[in-house]
Amino acid sequence: MAGERRFEYRVQAGFALLVALAFVLSYLTLFSGSVGLSWSDLSLNSVESRIFWDIRVPRLAAAVLSGISLAVAGLSLQTLFRNPLAGPFVLGISSGASLGVALSLLAGFSFGYFGVLSAASVGALAVTLVVMTVAARFENSTVLLIVGLLVGYFIDALVSLLIVGSDAESLRVYVSWGMGSFGRLTFDCIWIYALSVLLGLALLGLSVRYLNAARMGDDFAKGLGVNVRRGRMMVLLGASLLAAASTAFCGPVAFVGIAVPHLAFMLFKTSNHRVLMPASALCGIVLCLAACQFSKIPLNAVLSLVGVPVVLWVIVRGGGIRK
Amino acid sequence: MTNLLQCEGLVLGYQAAKANAAGIVAPFSFELKAGEVVALLGENGCGKSTFLKTLCAQLQPVAGEVTLCGQSLWGSADATAWTARERAKLVTLVRMSGLVCDRMTVREFVSLGRTPYAGLFDGRSKEDEKIVDEAVSLLELENFTNRWVNELSDGERSRVYLAQAVAQQVKVLLLDEPNAFLDIPRSRKLFMLLQKLAKERGMGILVSTHSVEYAEKYCDRIMVIEKGCVRCESANEARAKGLLDWTEA
Numbered sequence: 001m002a003g004e005r006r007f008e009y010r011v012q013a014g015f016a017l018l019v020a021l022a023f024v025l026s027y028l029t030l031f032s033g034s035v036g037l038s039w040s041d042l043s044l045n046s047v048e049s050r051i052f053w054d055i056r057v058p059r060l061a062a063a064v065l066s067g068i069s070l071a072v073a074g075l076s077l078q079t080l081f082r083n084p085l086a087g088p089f090v091l092g093i094s095s096g097a098s099l100g101v102a103l104s105l106l107a108g109f110s111f112g113y114f115g116v117l118s119a120a121s122v123g124a125l126a127v128t129l130v131v132m133t134v135a136a137r138f139e140n141s142t143v144l145l146i147v148g149l150l151v152g153y154f155i156d157a158l159v160s161l162l163i164v165g166s167d168a169e170s171l172r173v174y175v176s177w178g179m180g181s182f183g184r185l186t187f188d189c190i191w192i193y194a195l196s197v198l199l200g201l202a203l204l205g206l207s208v209r210y211l212n213a214a215r216m217g218d219d220f221a222k223g224l225g226v227n228v229r230r231g232r233m234m235v236l237l238g239a240s241l242l243a244a245a246s247t248a249f250c251g252p253v254a255f256v257g258i259a260v261p262h263l264a265f266m267l268f269k270t271s272n273h274r275v276l277m278p279a280s281a282l283c284g285i286v287l288c289l290a291a292c293q294f295s296k297i298p299l300n301a302v303l304s305l306v307g308v309p310v311v312l313w314v315i316v317r318g319g320g321i322r323k
Numbered sequence: 324m325t326n327l328l329q330c331e332g333l334v335l336g337y338q339a340a341k342a343n344a345a346g347i348v349a350p351f352s353f354e355l356k357a358g359e360v361v362a363l364l365g366e367n368g369c370g371k372s373t374f375l376k377t378l379c380a381q382l383q384p385v386a387g388e389v390t391l392c393g394q395s396l397w398g399s400a401d402a403t404a405w406t407a408r409e410r411a412k413l414v415t416l417v418r419m420s421g422l423v424c425d426r427m428t429v430r431e432f433v434s435l436g437r438t439p440y441a442g443l444f445d446g447r448s449k450e451d452e453k454i455v456d457e458a459v460s461l462l463e464l465e466n467f468t469n470r471w472v473n474e475l476s477d478g479e480r481s482r483v484y485l486a487q488a489v490a491q492q493v494k495v496l497l498l499d500e501p502n503a504f505l506d507i508p509r510s511r512k513l514f515m516l517l518q519k520l521a522k523e524r525g526m527g528i529l530v531s532t533h534s535v536e537y538a539e540k541y542c543d544r545i546m547v548i549e550k551g552c553v554r555c556e557s558a559n560e561a562r563a564k565g566l567l568d569w570t571e572a
Binding site: 007206209216222265270271273 | 379381406407408409410411412415416422423425426427428430431435436438439441443444445446469491
């Protein structure tokens with residue numbers, strides 16, 4: 001019982017620390033930067049007010065929503081595939097989004113009012129459909145993992161063909177998109193991103209029973225009365241939705257999806273998804289908000305530069321990843 | 324004693340859905356009563372694990388019917404069949420190998436036994452926690468509830484797997500070679516525990532094992548799968564009736 005109490009204390013302290021860090025970093029994201037702001041500057045129609053509402057708030061929203069979506073999608077997929085290297089992009093969803101954007105920027109296809117955003121969404125969702133179709137036919141998660149990787153490679157090859165035939169300016173814009181950024185989200189689009197994330201989280205939240213049982217494999221989960229087929233489809237759909245939304249609004253953001261679930265596990269020392277899912281979401285928020293403080297460096301570079309030392313430190317200090 | 328499991332004309336085999344599927348044993352009937360422990364013996368590859376998987380609905384038989392607590396084990400068109408969740412409250416199969424418990428403490432693993440009783444978000448009530456505590460104590464795991472399962476010895480892990488099944492509070496307990504990794508005192512204790520669970524909780528227990536001595540001493544009946552035929556006799560009479568002759572061949 002002493003062990004149980006120690007665990008509860010660790011969970012409460014961990015959540016309190018992460019929430020406090022998230023608030024401090026949110027404040028810094030909103031009020032510090034190249035132009036320092038304060039509450040008193042936010043009067044109507046001032047330049048500071050426009051910076052706050054048009055740049056800082058969308059950036060904060062992008063970082064928070066991306067942190068949540070990538071971390072939770074990564075955690076769920078690592079559990080589903082029982083593979084610590086799985087992440088939101090193993091299913092080829094990022095590649096699908098890249099193909100959509102490449103078609104829009106490099107081949108001149110029009111994707112309607114939202115442009116690159118629609119292109120990335122259409123690409124990501126098309127790959128999601130392929131993955132779901134395969135998942136419905138094959139019980140074995142390893143087959144799905146291989147199919148996702150193959151689809152990713154195939155699409156990357158198509159993108160390479162488009163790159164070969166493109167002009168320098170289009171290529172520059174495409175490469176810039178590929179670096180990822182929290183600065184592309186506009187205030188008007190926040191609700192679409194938030195809604196997609198909420199929907200994805202709802203699907204994954206309702207799959208907690210499956211995820212907890214699936215840690216031991218599908219046969220074991222079936223023995224516990226869990227509907228494995230339904231759980232797997234819900235997790236795939238939820239994780240795909242989260243990864244697609246994040247890629248559409250912020251570009252292919254690497255690292256968070258793979259590393260954050262490990263970070264959350266090392267902080268909380270549990271693989272119960274009732275704890276690990278919100279813990280991963282909070283760790284993702286903190287990491288993305290920390291990356292926000294370096295807005296002049298490409299996002300993927302800063303995430304790896306900030307994140308890798310932090311995760312390595314936690315691993316070394318925590319005694320290493322479990323066998 | 325009431326029948327918990329009833330098999331009629333059962334033909335075991337893989338790929339039951341295929342038209343040309345062949346059984347690995349001749350059709351047989353079997354019943355498992357509340358309060359009894361039945362040992363399942365036979366050479367490697369004779370179909371012991373296949374039988375156990377069939378009884379917990381992981382495998383569909385080539386032919387025949389299995390009834391669990393009065394209702395059909397499989398779904399399909401049969402409206403009176405158990406749902407997967409109801410079935411998980413009645414029967415479970417404990418396997419001692421093939422599970423990788425990465426990143427899970429002993430208590431977390433034992434607590435998985437309460438999954439069939441959990442709500443939408445997989446929470447555990449105080450009652451659930453109490454049942455988990457009881458299972459932990461029954462299998463003498465109190466000293467390492469917070470240790471990682473993958474850091475335990477094979478024998479310790481076997482007890483953890485059994486504790487998880489005890490926490491599941493099923494009526495029919497199926498065990499696939501539970502003493503494969505246990506030392507002699509622990510094996511003896513395990514079979515005594517199975518006897519106790521059967522008698523005190525009214526469970527029906529079917530345990531596959533290679534330990535003929537324990538089967539004769541601690542089980543009520545012995546079932547043998549040999550050369551595609553299934554025979555079952557009282558443990559006291561099994562040797563006299565030739566059920567164990569194959570062990571001395």
